[in-house]
Amino acid sequence: MNPEKQREARGWFEELRDILCSSYEAFDNSSFVGTRWKHKWKGGGLSSSIKGNVIEKGGVNTSTVEGEFSQDFRDKIPGTENSPSYFASGISVVLHPLSPHIPSMHFNTRYLETEKSWFGGGIDITPSLNFEQEAKEFHTSLHECCNRHSKDYYPKFSKWCDEYFYLPHRKERRGIGGIFFDYHNTENWEKDFSFVKEIGRFFHHYSKSIIEKYHERTWNDSEKEQQLIKRGRYAEFNLLYDRGTRFGLETGGSTEAILMSLPPLAKWQ
Numbered sequence: 001m002n003p004e005k006q007r008e009a010r011g012w013f014e015e016l017r018d019i020l021c022s023s024y025e026a027f028d029n030s031s032f033v034g035t036r037w038k039h040k041w042k043g044g045g046l047s048s049s050i051k052g053n054v055i056e057k058g059g060v061n062t063s064t065v066e067g068e069f070s071q072d073f074r075d076k077i078p079g080t081e082n083s084p085s086y087f088a089s090g091i092s093v094v095l096h097p098l099s100p101h102i103p104s105m106h107f108n109t110r111y112l113e114t115e116k117s118w119f120g121g122g123i124d125i126t127p128s129l130n131f132e133q134e135a136k137e138f139h140t141s142l143h144e145c146c147n148r149h150s151k152d153y154y155p156k157f158s159k160w161c162d163e164y165f166y167l168p169h170r171k172e173r174r175g176i177g178g179i180f181f182d183y184h185n186t187e188n189w190e191k192d193f194s195f196v197k198e199i200g201r202f203f204h205h206y207s208k209s210i211i212e213k214y215h216e217r218t219w220n221d222s223e224k225e226q227q228l229i230k231r232g233r234y235a236e237f238n239l240l241y242d243r244g245t246r247f248g249l250e251t252g253g254s255t256e257a258i259l260m261s262l263p264p265l266a267k268w269q
Contacts, residue, residue, distance in 0.1 A: 141206065142202065
């Protein structure tokens with residue numbers, strides 16, 4: 001375990017939480033409500049939620065916890081052959097805007113330590129309506145962001161995202177992709193941490209700009225219906241397949257914080 005790296009990672013995740021909450025509150029004229037929770041072993045987190053007229057339901061959660069993996073879960077995690085102990089710190093953000101013109105957006109980054117250490121995380125967006133041109137611009141900007149750190153990152157992590165955020169029972173992707181990475185360790189901690197911080201800044205800039213662009217556009221009942229059906233797909237993925245949901249529940253996290261990713265309203269045909 002490396003206390004100095006743990007403090008740096010935690011400090012960044014909490015700093016980014018404050019930046020994001022402040023930006024979203026400025027749009028909505030609503031405030032995030034924070035709830036602190038304690039982990040069953042050591043540590044805990046802050047769940048910050050907002051329900052407004054622009055962001056119908058949003059959550060910006062941070063947590064820093066320590067504990068021991070159960071025997072069943074331990075077998076799935078690197079670096080636990082000799083000890084089940086772990087440290088985990090991260091930030092998780094989900095935004096479900098009221099307007100169907102603004103996509104649902106998901107972002108998270110995390111740092112874990114066992115006898116090994118690594119970063120993980122990603123960004124993906126789930127529009128309800130036609131988003132073709134915006135999707136091209138989103139991927140172009142994300143590609144450029146990744147290239148500033150390695151030209152290998154975007155091809156690898158975007159493919160990983162497409163494969164991960166997939167609903168096999170429907171044979172369709174959850175959204176339009178983004179990037180997803182895990183067990184990321186190049187043996188240069190500062191370089192890896194720099195990449196994780198830039199991904200956080202990218203998400204802040206992108207989410208703020210897309211909300212600003214579309215939050216005043218009107219919509220009709222048909223467009224809202226499409227949004228609610230798409231939200232149903234979102235809920236299916238998070239409850240059936242999401243690794244973060246399983247990790248949080250199996251390691252004693254806050255149930256309310258873990259399930260904050262679910263949309264406020266959804267529909268199934």
